[in-house]
Amino acid sequence: MKLNRRVFIGTSAAAAATLAAPSVFAAGHGKPRVVVVGGGAGGATAARYIAKDSKGEIDVTLIEPTRMYYTCFFSNLYLGGFKEIDDLGHSYGGLAAGGVNVVHDWATGVDRDAKTVALAGGGSVPYDKLILSPGIDFVDGAVEGWDLSAQNAMPHAYKGGSQTELLKAQLMAMPEGGTFAMVAPPNPYRCPPGPYERVSMVAHYLKANNPTAKIIVADPKAKFSKQGLFQEGWANHYEGMVDWIGEDFGGGNVSVDPNAMTVTIDGEETSVDVCNVIPAMKAGRIAELAGVTDGNWAPVNAADMSSKADGDIYVLGDAASQGDMPKSGFSANSQAKVCANAVRGALTGSKVFPAKFSNTCWSLIDTNDGVKVGATYEATEEKIAKVDGFISATGESADLRRATYEESKGWYAGITADMFG
Numbered sequence: 001m002k003l004n005r006r007v008f009i010g011t012s013a014a015a016a017a018t019l020a021a022p023s024v025f026a027a028g029h030g031k032p033r034v035v036v037v038g039g040g041a042g043g044a045t046a047a048r049y050i051a052k053d054s055k056g057e058i059d060v061t062l063i064e065p066t067r068m069y070y071t072c073f074f075s076n077l078y079l080g081g082f083k084e085i086d087d088l089g090h091s092y093g094g095l096a097a098g099g100v101n102v103v104h105d106w107a108t109g110v111d112r113d114a115k116t117v118a119l120a121g122g123g124s125v126p127y128d129k130l131i132l133s134p135g136i137d138f139v140d141g142a143v144e145g146w147d148l149s150a151q152n153a154m155p156h157a158y159k160g161g162s163q164t165e166l167l168k169a170q171l172m173a174m175p176e177g178g179t180f181a182m183v184a185p186p187n188p189y190r191c192p193p194g195p196y197e198r199v200s201m202v203a204h205y206l207k208a209n210n211p212t213a214k215i216i217v218a219d220p221k222a223k224f225s226k227q228g229l230f231q232e233g234w235a236n237h238y239e240g241m242v243d244w245i246g247e248d249f250g251g252g253n254v255s256v257d258p259n260a261m262t263v264t265i266d267g268e269e270t271s272v273d274v275c276n277v278i279p280a281m282k283a284g285r286i287a288e289l290a291g292v293t294d295g296n297w298a299p300v301n302a303a304d305m306s307s308k309a310d311g312d313i314y315v316l317g318d319a320a321s322q323g324d325m326p327k328s329g330f331s332a333n334s335q336a337k338v339c340a341n342a343v344r345g346a347l348t349g350s351k352v353f354p355a356k357f358s359n360t361c362w363s364l365i366d367t368n369d370g371v372k373v374g375a376t377y378e379a380t381e382e383k384i385a386k387v388d389g390f391i392s393a394t395g396e397s398a399d400l401r402r403a404t405y406e407e408s409k410g411w412y413a414g415i416t417a418d419m420f421g
């Protein structure tokens with residue numbers, strides 16, 4: 001039987017997995033080819049593991065426009081003065097040395113029938129299996145008055161690198177007693193504790209450098225990740241500095257004017273000095289162009305992260321609609337290992353182990369005051385399902401909080417080595 005795209009669409013995960021392998025072995029070219037789009041937490045890990053574990057049996061190409069990847073994880077610590085920007089940058093030299101063909105370009109389209117990825121620089125790259133890990137893009141019109149053309153006046157700093165540096169420069173340039181505003185995103189979004197760790201780190205910086213400054217957070221949500229821990233920390237360390245306006249108080253009814261530098265929350269206009277707009281998110285655009293999204297995100301099968309729309313495409317990390325895992329670097333890295341194992345199995349017949357996933361998100365509230373939340377997960381027919389979880393408690397000892405922060409530093413060193421070699 002000749003397999004075409006229509007056969008895959010609507011086919012169950014198990015059947016798709018069975019069908020996918022023969023289509024590759026019958027492809028009639030040299031080594032099987034894996035193309036990975038996006039060299040972040042999901043894509044870099046998947047590319048590295050497939051190249052490393054297949055020992056040259058699979059041709060792996062990574063398409064990533066930037067030459068340095070600046071992690072979003074720990075970017076808040078840079079805002080707080082605990083890290084330098086260079087501490088967050090990682091090059092792709094280790095992946096290249098590990099046998100990955102690294103192509104610095106944008107993927108601009110996917111031809112699922114021809115099984116090729118088009119590049120902005122011209123030409124296209126053929127694949128047998130395609131892994132998409134493009135992270136997030138923003139939903140147009142999500143915050144009234146803001147679009148991408150306003151990102152220099154009102155940065156999101158929700159993609160790492162220059163945006164994070166811009167937000168830090170604006171924070172440092174705030175006048176004495178000025179106002180820092182944040183427009184927080186609706187669920188689901190990248191890194192659930194991220195905005196609130198950012199509030200903590202901005203408060204830490206301001207307390208030391210501009211102690212009469214204020215922080216306003218307009219939030220469309222009634223509650224947020226680790227809320228009790230953050231609010232306890234804000235009261236302990238930054239009393240009177242943070243005004244969080246949740247959904248119940250009109251925090252979702254917000255518009256901004258980047259020219260006038262004003263924020264209007266539930267009808268009340270305020271002049272601000274810095275405005276960090278974190279809009280609603282969706283899967284990185286290439287997932288949409290590949291036709292594997294349904295709404296804002298790309299549905300996947302939990303056992304191997306394969307797309308529900310196409311058995312030869314896999315979607316990792318923030319772009320995926322997978323179930324219970326939060327959109328985090330730890331999650332993307334964990335999903336990438338499951339996917340790499342499954343892709344290698346499909347292409348070379350190597351043993352495929354049952355999918356297991358885990359995640360922990362650490363947040364720093366003040367010097368040596370770290371908290372965490374995490375869980376383990378398993379693949380079910382329906383989704384990646386939570387098995388059990390843990391969270392720091394309010395009122396923990398200073399020693400435990402310090403140990404939690406030290407643990408997070410070990411995690412950062414470990415995950416970046418795991419991604420980039």
Ligand SMILES: Cc1cc2nc3c(=O)[nH]c(=O)nc-3n(C[C@H](O)[C@H](O)[C@H](O)COP(=O)(O)OP(=O)(O)OC[C@H]3O[C@@H](n4cnc5c(N)ncnc54)[C@H](O)[C@@H]3O)c2cc1C
Nearest residue numbers: 038040041042072073107134135191317318328329330332
């Ligand atoms: C402030 C903040 C703090 C965070 N803190 C933590 C934390 O403490 N712990 C944690 O686990 N997670 C944290 N995260 C979340 C984490 O950064 C993301 O969940 C993670 O990076 C997702 O990995 P990904 O592979 O899906 O996307 P990314 O890591 O964003 O990688 C996507 C890559 O794809 C590339 N790309 C996009 N489109 C294309 C295209 N068309 N062609 C080629 N390449 C493309 C991009 O250039 C990018 O390099 C934080 C996020 C933020 C914003």
